Amino acid sequence: MAKGGARCGAGRPGYRVKAEQLQRVDIRVWRKRGLLWVGGTNTWSWWRGDEPSGSIRFTVNETSIRLVYIANGKDASQTVWTTTTSCGYGGVRRWFGCPVCSRRCEVLFMRSGRFACRSCQRVSYSSQSGSEHDRLNTRYHRLNAMVEAGKPKWQRWATFNRLEDRLERADYLATKSLMLFVQRLTGKIFTGLA
Ligand SMILES: [Zn+2]
Structure with missing residues (x-):
């Protein structure tokens, strides 16, 4: 199979x-x-x-x-x-x-x-739409810019590390929503999509 x-x-x-x-x-x-x-x-x-x-x-x-x-x-x-x-x-x-x-x-x-x-x-999920992907993608890029800018001196490491976790999660969600969106458009099933 x-x-x-x-x-x-x-x-x-x-x-x-x-x-x-x-x-x-x-x-x-x-x-x-x-x-x-x-x-x-x-x-x-x-x-x-x-x-x-x-x-x-x-x-x-x-x-x-x-x-x-x-x-x-x-x-x-x-x-x-x-x-x-x-x-x-x-x-x-x-x-x-x-x-x-x-x-x-x-x-x-x-x-x-x-x-x-x-x-x-x-x-x-009611969220399987293109606009949902746009929202997640925007969020990912915003978090990515913050991580790329590095930790400000005044910020605690714990806070910055949490930001990295949020970025990782946002990356995952944005990728997943894009795949689901394309999947719905094309009917193509992606394997390995959690
Ligand atoms: Zn299963």
Whole structure:
């Protein structure tokens, strides 16, 4: 099967839903909250407005994360493999490997009783438009100019390092939105798009 074939694999939902309609786990948020220490078990709660809309327990292992979850009264627990990449500015970044297509991703969505990546779950973002790309691109160039200018004397290193992280993230988002935009125009599927 061709590399992009996993997109048409068995069990892929037949219609698109908006990201806001699904429960998700976001490894970026967990990292920021300091929840990714090996051996730790945490509970993550979802909210819809002020109302709790469910929760999940997860245990972090060396190379996987165990998601303990009940979907519609059925045990939908999954062990999701993880990978790490170096951030480019020191430190490592941890990613989920999508349980369906194995591509690395930061967000998994719950649909039809399992977690999988945006593409496997047919999740659409309202932001997949050219104007969204323009906005992200402008943001990337603004941050890039700030980093290129170097750290002002008065600025703390921690602040400047955060700026570099934001630039890296902006670069990623701008590239991704461009690829999605071109993909929609041409119908060509890019593989390796997280
Ligand atoms: Zn996937």
